[in-house]
Amino acid sequence: MQAGWLSLLRRGGNLLRHSARLVPPSARAGTTTARARPRALSTVPALCSQLSKRNKSTSVNPDLIRPRPELASTSQGHNTLKVLWRDGEADEFPYVWLRDNCQCHACFHTSASSRLLRVAKPLDGRPPEGGAAGYAVRRFGVSGGPLTGNLKRCDPSKAFSAHLKTVFIVLLKVSNDGYFLTVVWENGHESTYETDWLNERAFNPRQQSIYNNKYRLRPELWDSDMSQRIPRASFDELMEDDAAVLKLLESMEVLGFTVVSGARPEEGELQRLSDRASHLVASNYGTTFIVKDKKDASNVAYTSEGLDLHCDLVCLHYKPCVQLLHCITQFSGDGGDSILADSHRVAVQMRELHPQKYRLLTDVLVNFRDVGVDNGFQYDIIARRPMISVKANGEIKTVNMSTFGRDSHFGISPKEAIGWYDAYLTFCDLLYRPENHFTFKLVPDEILIMDNLLSLRR
Ligand SMILES: [Zn+2]
Structure with missing residues (x-):
């Protein structure tokens, strides 16, 4: 499984937001709000090391790992290249995928880890010996050893539709x-793949399951009993220890919230803490803002009105992900x-x-608006989205609950x-059933x- 840190970086709308909304207006002293942009992981080498260790030690079930594949x-x-591994397993790789993922310097920028060319673009190159009329499978020495193996021929034009005809294979080596596979394409371009690289990307459920676990940790659904096991972290430890940051991020990914103790009751602490994880991203309220009772408030959070359980800034095309709320002063009574x-x-x-009602909430588009x-x-x-957003596979992505941010315009019939x-x-x-929320x-x-994508708060 991959670290929560990386998952947070993957979420394009990363937001670390600072506010003191949870402090009642009568006691608010004010704080700041900040929003975050992903930071390159290379800027935090110590954490990279931590992640690397974790990936090797815990991210993959050892039972699922083969020895170096040959x-x-x-x-x-x-339409596929069929591969038989020496451990007896077999895989298939689509030709077009192989061509699309050539790792040579002309096709792939190593330091940027980015593809450079579209698969359909023909590359200049000398046609291989024997031309495009057939293909060969042969073995060769890695360090210039002698060529060995048998030659097979067929008509490659039968294997591709017209728009993929630039990906004819004419030679396989x-x-x-057994650790390298080289493909020579019809136009003479040559692609070499390490078997480790190929095996990690094999189109089989085992390898895809490993990558699914790496993609993100699975959220844990929780109820009111969570009040007995609130995930907590120490501000000082987070500032000093990358392992503590990693633990925090994992907790965020699984449970959707954490309480950090030990911050100084003054502005600026959220900036220091968020700098440990990411850059701040601005919204229409800026990168930081102070929440306090204001005359002619531009947001109900700046009033003494009680708020419904909600998530924030649903009106933005990137609904914010992570928010930080710093309690600087607290109301001493009830x-x-x-x-x-x-x-x-x-x-x-x-x-x-x-x-059936669930389908209405996932299908009907609602207007969320912030004006002021x-x-x-x-x-x-204005952003237009359903109240419950789901992924293509049907999993729940996020609940867009905002009583004060939901617009009165509705694009459906009465x-x-x-x-x-x-x-x-x-x-x-359901939301306000006692077992579905807790107070602290x-x-x-x-x-x-x-x-902000997993939890609702008031
Ligand atoms: Zn290439």
Whole structure:
């Protein structure tokens, strides 16, 4: 499994946001808000080392790892190259994928880890001996050893549709040690693949499962019992220890929130903490902002009004991911509580208990709008998305819950609107069941970090 750090960097709309919204207006002293851009991992070499160790030690089930794969033989299928490994396993690689992923310097920029050419673009090159009328499978010495092996021929034009005809294979070579495969294409271009590289990308469920685990940690659905095991971290440890940062990021990816203790009750602490992970990304409220009760407030967060359970800035085309909220001063009497809920858990309940209403919430587009003036900057921002966003595979991506950010314009019929409200209110009933949220109170040295895509708060 890959580290949460990398996962956070992958999320294009990374946002580390600082505010003191959880402090009641009567006690607010103000804080700052900040938003983050991904930072190249190379800028934090110590953490890179930590991640590397973790990847090797825990990211992959050892039972799923083969020894260094050696090629035994290759053969050409209709549209795929068939590979037999020396451990007896077999894989297939589409020709067009092989051509698309040539690792030579003309096709791939190593330091940028980026593809340089589209697969359809023909490359200049000397046609291989024997021309394009057939292909050969032969073995060759890695260090200029003698060529050995047998030659096979066929008509490659049968293997490709017209728009892929630039990817004809005319020669296949496997190194004597079995660790390299070289493909010579019809135009003479030559691609060499290490077997480690090929095997990691094999089109089989085992290898794809390994990469799925590397892609991200699976979120854990939680209920009100989470109040007994709130994930916590130390501010000082996070500033000093990369392992602590990694643990924090993993916790964020799995549970969607963490409480950090030990911050100084003053502005600037969130900047210091967020600098350990990423760059700050601006929104229409800037990169940092102070939350306090304001006259003619541009956002209900700047008022004494109580807020519904919600996520933030749904109006933006990149709904913010990570937010940091620093409690600088806290109300000493009753009040000032925070409420957290796992929005994915409630969405799953909705899908299981009310599948038709769930479909309404995933299918009907809702307008989310933020209009106003803040610090002299005028904005009118609208995003249109369903209340529950799902991925192509049906998994829940995020819940877009914002009572104050949902617009009154609705692009559906009155009958459809009535049905949508029925579904929406059913979701709210589930959300506010006692077992689906918990209440706690931050103290002035604490920072609440939450994933705006996984959790709802009030
Ligand atoms: Zn190439």
